[in-house]
Amino acid sequence: MPHTAVVFDLFNTLVPGGDGARDRVLEEMAAVVGVDPAAFVRAHHRSWRDRLVRRDPAATIRIIAGQLGARPTDAEVARALALRCAIGARLLADVTPVTLAALDALRAAGFRLALASNTTAETVGLWPAGPLAARFDAVALSPEVGAAKPDPRIYLAAAARLGVRPDQCWFVGDGADGELAGAAAVGMAVIRTTEFQDTDPAWPGAPITALTELVARLG
Ligand SMILES: [Mg+2]
Structure with missing residues (x-):
């Protein structure tokens, strides 16, 4: 069976991870809800796996502020959440014309495209307005799937939403x-990218360093 679809990760694959920018916004959020910025950033990082499948980002802010001894008002939580959504939208929009053109070329070559992203709940609402959304035939985001990579369910959701089997997908x-x-465990053929970050150098095989290489390799 030929590979007819490509399932993409989002952060550090299509757009930068934005870790530094995220931390600066977390510090601003901490000031809004009245807690120590460094402690808020640390607690937020510690809650990562939990936030991937937690649906309510306002609850996350309230819980972490509470752990640090604050009781923010609804208005303060809303202001902190607005900061979080603003950086989320900026990160989703931080995609180069070269990447968009590569996605368009893959679709022109007949591949169907899906996203499988470990992300937090605000991204679910922000994704449709971002520049990548129109390029994708299906999307599986951890908060709405209720499972985060490497859980098989998120890969299987992406493939099912494309109407293909996992072994028809590149990841x-x-x-x-x-x-x-x-991805390999559910039967997808894996391609590692180092365009933004060399996250998993032990993975065997030659990585790509830009999505344009993917067009050449698959097309
Ligand atoms: Mg990534």
Whole structure:
């Protein structure tokens, strides 16, 4: 059976991970809800796996602020959440014309494209307005699937939403969260990218360094 679809990771695969920018926004959020910025950033990082499948980002802010001894008002939580959504939208829009053209070329070559992303709940609402959305035939985001990579369910959701079997899919990602092994475990053919970050250097095989190489390799 030929490979007819490509399932992409999002952060550090299609757009930068934006870790530094995210941390600066977390510090601003901490000031809004009245807690120590460094402690808020650390607690937020520790809650990562939990946030991938937690649907309500306002609850996340409230819980972490509470752990640090604050009781923010609804208005403060809303202001902190607005900061979080603004950086989320900026990161989704931080995609180069070269990447968009590569996705268009893959579709022109007949591949159907899906996204399988470990992300937090605000991305579910932000994705449709971003520049990548129109390029994708299906999307599987961890908060709405209720499972995060390397859990098989998120890969299977992406394939099912494309109407293909996992063994008809390439999976392209930087390798965070053990996603490459997770993709291979459900039968996808894995391609590692180092365009933004060399996340999983032990993964065998030659990585791509830009999505344009993917067009050449698959097309
Ligand atoms: Mg990634």
